[in-house]
Amino acid sequence: MAKDMLDLGQDAARLTAQLVDIPSVSGDEKTLADAVELALRELDHLEVLRFGNNVLARTNLGRAERVVLAGHIDTVPIADNVPSRLDEDGVLWGCGTSDMKSGVAVQLRVAATVPEPNRDLTFVFYDNEEVAAHLNGLGHVAQAHPDWLAADFAVLLEPSSGQVEGGCQGTLRVRLHTAGQRAHSARSWMGENAIHAAAPVLDRLAAYQPRRVDIDGLEYREGLNAVRVEGGVAGNVIPDACVVTVNYRYAPDLSEEQALAHVRDVFADCPITEFEVDDHSGAALPGLSHPAAVAFMAAVGGTAQPKFGWTDVARFSALGVPAVNYGPGEPSLAHRVDERVDTAVILRCEERLRGWLTA
C-alpha cells in the first residue's frame, strides 16, 4: 500500500499514526485531503463531495435524524515532531496527535465500519482551522454549501480528553481609543494626555465582576480583560492617542448583539473616542437538551463540561445545528512540541461513537 493511501482497516490508533505521518500544515493540506477523499470513495455506502481541500461524505438512508461528525485535517507547523512515535505506554507522540488527527482517525473509522448507522451521517474533513478565521474551511463550506452541513446534531472531534464539552463561549475583541492633544512634556498644560484619559477604562476592567452562567447544567465563566494597551509618542511628548484592547469571553446565553451592547455599557461613561470591533465570534449553546444530544450523552457517558475556548461548534450553532466537542485529544497538549495522545482514549472514543450509531 502506498504511503499516502490510507488503510481504514486498521484501528483508529494506528490510523492516527498514519495520518500524522502525512504532513498537513495549514495551507498545505492537499496531499492529506486527496488521501481522505480517495479512501472515502472506496466506501460504496457513502456519497463523497469536495470543495477546495474540504472533503465531505454522507449516508443517504432516509433516517429520522442526521448527525455531523466534523474535524479539521490541518495542524500547526511541525516542530521536529514528525514522524510519529509510539512509546511502550501506548502514547503516540507527534504533531497533530491530539489536535486533531486522532479525532479524524475516529471519524474515518466510523465512516468505514458503520455502513448502516441508526442516524444518517455526514462526515466533514476541513482545512485551515489553525489559522485566520476567514481561511477556515468549515466556514467556506458553510457559506458556499450550507445544505451540506444540515443536520439535527453535530459532534466536533476537537481534543476534549474523551469528555463531552458543550457549546462554547463567544469571544469579542474591541479596541477602545482615547484621544488627547500633543505637547512638549515640559509644557504639559498645553496638551491633553490620552493615556490619562484611559484611567477609567482600566478602572472598569479592574472592578469588573464576571458572570457565572448555568446553561443545561453547565457553568460558563465569563471574563472581560485588557489584552493589550498601547500609547505614547516619545519620552518628552504628551501622547495624543491610547488604545486599550479588551477581550470579552461570554456565555452562550448572549447573542453577539447582546455581548457588544454589554461591553459598550461597561465603558459607557469613559471618554472613548472610538469603539472599534476588532474581532467577534459568537457563542454556541451546548444544545444538550436536544433528543439527539441526550442519546449521545447516554451512549458516550461521562458528565458534560462547559467549553470556555471558542471552537468551530459555533459555526454549527450559527447554522441552527446544536453541537458538542468530543474527541480523544488532550487540549492542554495541543500546539506543543511534546504533543501526544493516549491511544487507549482514541480506541474508547471510536468504540463509544460506534455504539451510539449502531444501538
Added chain:
Amino acid sequence: MAKDMLDLGQDAARLTAQLVDIPSVSGDEKTLADAVELALRELDHLEVLRFGNNVLARTNLGRAERVVLAGHIDTVPIADNVPSRLDEDGVLWGCGTSDMKSGVAVQLRVAATVPEPNRDLTFVFYDNEEVAAHLNGLGHVAQAHPDWLAADFAVLLEPSSGQVEGGCQGTLRVRLHTAGQRAHSARSWMGENAIHAAAPVLDRLAAYQPRRVDIDGLEYREGLNAVRVEGGVAGNVIPDACVVTVNYRYAPDLSEEQALAHVRDVFADCPITEFEVDDHSGAALPGLSHPAAVAFMAAVGGTAQPKFGWTDVARFSALGVPAVNYGPGEPSLAHRVDERVDTAVILRCEERLRGWLTA
C-alpha cells in the same frame, strides 16, 4: 578669504550666515570647531583651549568676576535648508539659524570686539548637544576639566527670543512596572492581569495636581505625565507585564533626590513591582539674585521668564555656577525645516552683551 575661515570683522548677523553655511551636524563638528579655534587664536587677548571638538577661549585679566558665554556648535540634521538665505525682511533662513549659530555668532563677536571686558570671560563652544546626553561636549568638558568652566555666572546662548530665561526645570523619567500571570483569556480566572494592575497608576496621574512654584519672581509650572504605556502578549492571553513610563518635569526648588522621592510617594500605594529610573537630569536654579545676574538683567533689559524645558544651564548649576538662557534664536522654530531667525534680534543681543561687559 577661504570659505571655512571665519570673518569676525563682520556683524553677528552676517557671521551667523557664514556659520550656517559650514555644516556641523552632531558628530560632524570638526570643520567648524577648527574654524572657530583658528579664528580665536588670531585674538591675542585670549587663551585658547581645545578638548575634542570643544573649543574654549578666555581672558585672564584678574577681574573680580568671571563670566561664561556658552553655546553648542552642532545642529540637527540638515533638511535641504543649507546654505542660508536672507530675505528682504531681514530674516535669515536655514538649519541652525535659531538653534543656535546666531548665539555662537554673538559669542564670537563679543570675543573679537571686547578685548578688555569688565569681567573676565570664558567662551565655550561645544559639540553634540542635539544628541544623547552622554555625548554632550559640555558634559565632557565638565567631567574632564571642571576648572575650565569655573565662573561666577554663565550665559547660555540657546534660543530664547532675546529674552532672559532663568534656570531650567528638571526632568525625571521613570518606568513603572506592574506584573501578573499569563493565562488563556478564555480562562482568565487562571491568570492575573498586569494591565488591570496599572489602573491605580493612571488614576494617580489623572488626579495629579501639578505645583506652580515661585523662585526669584519666576513661576515654574510642573507636570507629571504618562508618556508611554505598553502591555500585552497576544489577543487571547492575559498579560503578565505592563509598563507605564512617567515623565516628571519639576521646578528647580527640588533636588534630584527630592524629585525621585516625590514620584515614589505619588505611586506608593500602587502595586508596582519595579520602579525603574530611565533618565534623570536635575533642574537649575535661575540664580537671578546673584550680583552678576542682577547686573546682567539691568544691562540686557526685559523681564526674566522661567525656562520649562531642560537645557545645559543645569550643567553649570551642577558645578555651582548660576546660569541663564539668553540667545537671539526663536525656540519654537528650532529643528524645523523652516528654521529662521530675525537678524535684528541677533544684532540687539550682540549690542546688549557688549554693553553689559564694557559698562
